[in-house]
Amino acid sequence: MRIPGWMAAAALATLAAVTASGTTFVVPEDEEMVDKATAIVIGTVEGSYVQERDYIETVYELRVERALKGAVRPDELLRIVSIGGALDHRGTIAPGSAHFVNGERVLLFLTFESQRWQVTDLILGKFRFSQTPLGEHVLLRDEVEISGWDRDGTVHRERVRREDGFLRFIEQRVRGRGAMPAYFLAPEPALPQKEKDPFSAVIANAPFRAYTYTDNVQDNDSPAYLPSRWSNIAAGVQFYKTSSQNISGAADGGVSVIQNGLAAWNNECGSVINLIYAGQRATGSTGFDDISVVEFNDPQNRIAGSWGGAGTVATTFISYNDQHNFDSMVWWSIGDADVVFQNGYTAANASFATAMTHEIGHGIGWRHSNAHYIRNADFTDAPCNAGVEECSSSAIMNSSAISSLGFTLQTWDINASQATYPGGSCGGGCTPPAITAQPTSRTITAGQSTTLTVTATGTSLSYQWYQGTAPNTGSPAGTGPSLTVAPSATTSYWVRVSNACGTVNSTTATVTVTAPPPATATRFFTVTPCRLVDTRNGGPVPGEVSFTVTGRCGIPSTAKALSLNITAVSPPASGFMTVYPAGTARPGTSTLSYHANKTRANNAIILLTSNGQLTVFNFNGVGATHVILDVNGYFQ
Numbered sequence: 108m109r110i111p112g113w114m115a116a117a118a119l120a121t122l123a124a125v126t127a128s129g130t131t132f133v134v135p136e137d138e139e140m141v142d143k144a145t146a147i148v149i150g151t152v153e154g155s156y157v158q159e160r161d162y163i164e165t166v167y168e169l170r171v172e173r174a175l176k177g178a179v180r181p182d183e184l185l186r187i188v189s190i191g192g193a194l195d196h197r198g199t200i201a202p203g204s205a206h207f208v209n210g211e212r213v214l215l216f217l218t219f220e221s222q223r224w225q226v227t228d229l230i231l232g233k234f235r236f237s238q239t240p241l242g243e244h245v246l247l248r249d250e251v252e253i254s255g256w257d258r259d260g261t262v263h264r265e266r267v268r269r270e271d272g273f274l275r276f277i278e279q280r281v282r283g284r285g286a287m288p289a290y291f292l293a294p295e296p297a298l299p300q301k302e303k304d305p306f307s308a309v310i311a312n313a314p315f316r317a318y319t320y321t322d323n324v325q326d327n328d329s330p331a332y333l334p335s336r337w338s339n340i341a342a343g344v345q346f347y348k349t350s351s352q353n354i355s356g357a358a359d360g361g362v363s364v365i366q367n368g369l370a371a372w373n374n375e376c377g378s379v380i381n382l383i384y385a386g387q388r389a390t391g392s393t394g395f396d397d398i399s400v401v402e403f404n405d406p407q408n409r410i411a412g413s414w415g416g417a418g419t420v421a422t423t424f425i426s427y428n429d430q431h432n433f434d435s436m437v438w439w440s441i442g443d444a445d446v447v448f449q450n451g452y453t454a455a456n457a458s459f460a461t462a463m464t465h466e467i468g469h470g471i472g473w474r475h476s477n478a479h480y481i482r483n484a485d486f487t488d489a490p491c492n493a494g495v496e497e498c499s500s501s502a503i504m505n506s507s508a509i510s511s512l513g514f515t516l517q518t519w520d521i522n523a524s525q526a527t528y529p530g531g532s533c534g535g536g537c538t539p540p541a542i543t544a545q546p547t548s549r550t551i552t553a554g555q556s557t558t559l560t561v562t563a564t565g566t567s568l569s570y571q572w573y574q575g576t577a578p579n580t581g582s583p584a585g586t587g588p589s590l591t592v593a594p595s596a597t598t599s600y601w602v603r604v605s606n607a608c609g610t611v612n613s614t615t616a617t618v619t620v621t622a623p624p625p626a627t628a629t630r631f632f633t634v635t636p637c638r639l640v641d642t643r644n645g646g647p648v649p650g651e652v653s654f655t656v657t658g659r660c661g662i663p664s665t666a667k668a669l670s671l672n673i674t675a676v677s678p679p680a681s682g683f684m685t686v687y688p689a690g691t692a693r694p695g696t697s698t699l700s701y702h703a704n705k706t707r708a709n710n711a712i713i714l715l716t717s718n719g720q721l722t723v724f725n726f727n728g729v730g731a732t733h734v735i736l737d738v739n740g741y742f743q
């Protein structure tokens with residue numbers, strides 16, 4: 108059985124800000140996870156189904172094998188709800204929520220809230236059983252998703268836990284016995300914290316197409332993954348604050364941070380992003396009501412558990428129910444994006460501003476800057492692939508928020524904005540380039556030329572064409588908005604459009620080259636009957652032989668077709684002959700059928716190729732046959 112095709116997973120699945128250096132997030136200690144979970148179980152996912160409550164959500168059926176904590180019996184079937192899924196061409200993306208593939212055996216930290224089982228702290232509460240190359244049994248959490256910072260300010264690297272030691276630690280902790288986390292496979296090298304890119308005049312240079320910057324979501328009855336964006340963000344997308352929920356520690360309840368988070372994306376001058384703070388209203392987070400809200404304190408328990416100084420900060424629930432065309436592709440139309448902050452999380456956390464900007468970024472379509480645009484089968488982040496997409500670990504959209512960035516977009520964030528919502532102007536008289544019509548693929552005949560054209564908007568554009576596939580710049584092919592080419596074989600081309608404030612690559616257009624077709628004739632001219640071919644003067648036709656027939660018997664080189672009499676002379680066995688223009692596919696019908704040892708003739712009108720050749724194909728299964736071609740007229 109297949110998991111519903113769509114995805115989820117990935118938001119600020121994480122963490123708190125605490126260290127004195129102002130850096131950023133802390134991955135919770137294992138004992139905190141043990142203490143906050145309602146139940147901890149080992150089990151196997153036996154099935155799943157998609158349902159709609161407030162959002163579309165997926166229910167996973169987990170057969171419990173062993174319970175380490177909580178009132179859960181072995182062999183019990185637990186239904187675990189994770190927001191996210193697709194139904195009838197509508198769907199919800201729930202970045203950060205834990206999802207599963209059927210048959211997956213997992214260790215789960217679970218929280219029971221609102222009469223529902225959910226994974227504690229979304230993706231943080233899920234561990235997979237695995238084995239090292241040396242055969243050691245271990246438990247793994249998704250590594251890309253929860254990269255963050257440890258309490259001492261070093262970069263967190265997900266540690267590998269020995270299965271037996273970790274399970275024993277959990278049981279001892281649950282029984283209230285002092286237990287040391289002595290089950291890590293190897294000491295983790297602490298990496299120095301990465302320097303942030305200074306934010307100076309960033310020249311946008313989106314080297315990849317728009318869809319690679321967004322979360323690509325599979326429809327529930329289609330194998331295709333579609334990227335996601337607002338279909339007309341320039342017209343304004345409104346965000347409200349749920350009026351009953353104020354974040355603790357902010358005099359205005361969080362309003363100004365919402366406004367600044369929206370402004371961070373609006374202020375990206377090379378795009379047309381237009382997010383509007385529309386004030387407070389009673390509406391809470393819910394999918395498909397076409398009302399996007401920021402909701403503090405997770406009053407509806409969208410995120411299992413609560414903030415305890417570490418864990419999940421916020422998640423965005425993105426709903427789509429329509430499609431539109433952009434950049435020569437079909438896209439999901441986002442219709443509703445709700446940002447929900449975990450209960451217990453306060454404005455005093457240093458990550459608040461970055462988290463807000465990051466979650467709103469998910470709400471307008473972005474993937475994580477350090478993850479692939481299509482997720483793993485269980486919807487966790489897959490590693491970013493610099494060969495096909497832009498990758499950065501220093502961006503607002505990095506999977507673990509970098510507190511020091513606040514409301515300041517980085518290069519990846521700017522490129523994503525300009526590629527996906529192009530058309531803005533950056534002052535100084537410079538508008539970044541945007542392609543409005545891509546060069547199109549076409550088919551030509553060998554010897555012909557064709558002109559490829561790109562249409563783009565922007566200030567003082569320059570155009571550089573390349574032979575090959577974008578973004579390969581190995582073979583420059585010309586400049587200007589159009590390129591005339593006459594390849595002798597099928598060849599691909601693309602163009603890079605740039606100016607002082609940006610660069611954009613076109614799609615790749617393929618010029619397919621075919622053999623010249625036979626020409627068409629218009630008038631008929633008779634000639635005195637004349638013998639064009641008589642193989643009795645040479646060798647009989649074994650299988651297939653071509654003859655040049657123009658320039659003889661009064662047939663001009665401009666002849667397009669001949670009126671012929673074809674004769675098979677004393678063939679060795681019964682068979683047939685087919686006469687057709689040289690170099691074209693042999694027709695399935697014969698021109699002349701014959702019997703063994705009987706000379707037979709037939710009339711035919713046969714097209715010629717531009718070089719005046721025709722081909723005789725002979726078949727009788729035994730041997731070569733002499734052929735005579737007599738001409739009595741031609742077309743031209």
Ligand SMILES: [Zn+2]
Nearest residue numbers: 117118119506
């Ligand atoms: Zn995120």
